[in-house]
Amino acid sequence: MRKFVNPSRRAVLIALLLGPIAGACLAYGARAAQAPNEVVIDNFTFGPHDLTVPAGTTVKWVNHDDIPHTVIASDKSFRSKALDTDDSYSFTFTGPGTFSYFCGLHPQMTGTIIVK
Amino acid sequence: MAKTAADDQIKGVGRRDVLECMVWAGTGVLWTVSGGVPHSIGLIGEAAAAEAVSGFTFLQMSDSHIGFDKAANPDALGTLREAVAKVKAMPVKPSFIIHTGDITHLSRPAEFDNADKVFGETGLQVHWVPGEHDIIDEDRGKAYLDRYGKGAKGAGWYSYDDHGVHFIGLVNVVDLKAGGLGNLGAEQLAWLEADLKGRSNSTPIVVFSHIPLYVLYREWGWGTDDGQRALDLLKRFGSVTVLNGHIHQLAQKVEGKMTFHTALSTAFPQPAPGSAPSPGPMLVPADQLRSKLGLSTVTVMQGNKPLAIIDKTLAG
Structure with a gap:
């Protein structure tokens, strides 16, 4: 039922597909310490x-x-x-x-x- | 995608003992109960419809999370509407809906109102159990019980009979303990024991709760601490189907005469166990979201035939 995707490949795939969103998340992560x-x-x-x-x-x-x-x-x-x-x-x-x-x-x- | 874990388990096992489950990316699961054992019967509107006319069919919907508006799905009410549109378009009208919890995201009155309005469009009775998101109002569950708790015991558990099947709705999201999993509690287990007493072993049982009753993945809290005690009480029955939500993905397991099935969410997907840092909402590309959301249809056949379950996604 589920395909197990290599996590690193998945990460790359997600990074490719979600470039703009990932960028926004990184900015979000840079909030106050x-x-x-x-x-x-x-x-x-x-x-x-x-x-x-x-x-x-x-x-x-x-x-x-x-x-x-x-x-x-x-x-x-x-x-x-x-x-x-x-x-x-x-x-x-x-x-x-x-x-x-x-x-x-x-x-x-x-x-x-x-x-x- | 069409071949499922359940297919692999079929080999060497009698059809009556097996839950077959066909999975589509999209809307839900169609369950057919034949002789008390669920099995899938194919795409809604095709094989399913043909077989379902001689049995009785109900739907499982889950994890609507009305009020959720984050990146994983900015419009959870919209995707619920899409799921309900699919229900309304079904060629065979289901008898009722079982909702396995997390109706809302934050237990707010407007969220419950919106959910009730959209589910009301189906014209079908809905049998609810709460998820942990449905009892986080100030009064810790009063909002849920005021709306859906009529005739229920304790935190909202109850049973009913339909077409010769005994249905049991359990609540395993209340009074959780540090470091623990889902929880039924002594009072509910005593009620369950009394509820089952005197029932014939041949009565088909469908038991539903929000969190899976067995431990699917302890690290993420996906299980119920005293769930095995409930399952022990159900062991003597010839056919037991256990329906859950909570994990926002399909999972099936067959153990002897017990079939376990968790349904898709209509709001957002969650990652496979251990495949992400946390079980939080899984962000997928927008054009793939609907293939990760859905609902289930269960058909209960009269006579000595298995239950059928069909999962259908919103993409279908």
């Missing part, structure tokens, strides 16, 4: 996976995918609304601890905020 207390969502991944911050820090999550994601603490201490493309969510960590979180839509996406 990631802020120190920021977690970005790209390709269904929280980055960085582990972020260490001092107590009192406000951490901001930004979704760069064109699919919505959420940020939900495993202990339910924080929970974002659905974040559409380029939407963000912020939460202030007042005390020390290790806070694991995940995406409620794609729970294979996980991350940890370590508050010192």
